Amino acid sequence: MKIELSLIQKTDGALFLASGERTREVRTVSQAARILRRTRRQIYRYIETGLLKPEAKLLGEWLLDAAEVEKTAQRPLAVQPLPKKLKFLFPEYDISELNAGRDKTIVISRVLERGGRADIKWAFKRYSRKELAEFIEENGPRLLGARSLRLWSLVLGAQPKPAPAWRNAGIWRK
Numbered sequence: 001m002k003i004e005l006s007l008i009q010k011t012d013g014a015l016f017l018a019s020g021e022r023t024r025e026v027r028t029v030s031q032a033a034r035i036l037r038r039t040r041r042q043i044y045r046y047i048e049t050g051l052l053k054p055e056a057k058l059l060g061e062w063l064l065d066a067a068e069v070e071k072t073a074q075r076p077l078a079v080q081p082l083p084k085k086l087k088f089l090f091p092e093y094d095i096s097e098l099n100a101g102r103d104k105t106i107v108i109s110r111v112l113e114r115g116g117r118a119d120i121k122w123a124f125k126r127y128s129r130k131e132l133a134e135f136i137e138e139n140g141p142r143l144l145g146a147r148s149l150r151l152w153s154l155v156l157g158a159q160p161k162p163a164p165a166w167r168n169a170g171i172w173r174k
Contacts, residue, residue: 104135
């Protein structure tokens, strides 16, 4: 099976990989390292682990899809420790083990439910309004109290899913 690949470089330096009728923008490993603020070795690890999928290898250089590199740049970093000032919100956890990106659900729920003004400012700097609104819509009814849920729904303009039936059932009342 023969596949014909062409590498086109525009005057602005952008690289395009053409195969048959399909043309897509690509980045070299060096360009991806610069965009992602990582070393070339880390980019090769991303390729090995499948985080980045190469489009082709030409003249010994891996070519990566430009859109995928940009999307990876928007993802949270692998290690994102929480500030020590939030330790009081997580008494049952070792705060050094928590990750602001991986454990986003629990971090947002604790900060919005019990955090002070400085903690909430940190959350709004760390997470986008869209991420916070998505949390309210998906997990708010389950993880926040009724008052907090109403407040943050209004502040973020989110429409939370209806509360679970057991929450309104009054099963503990006689």
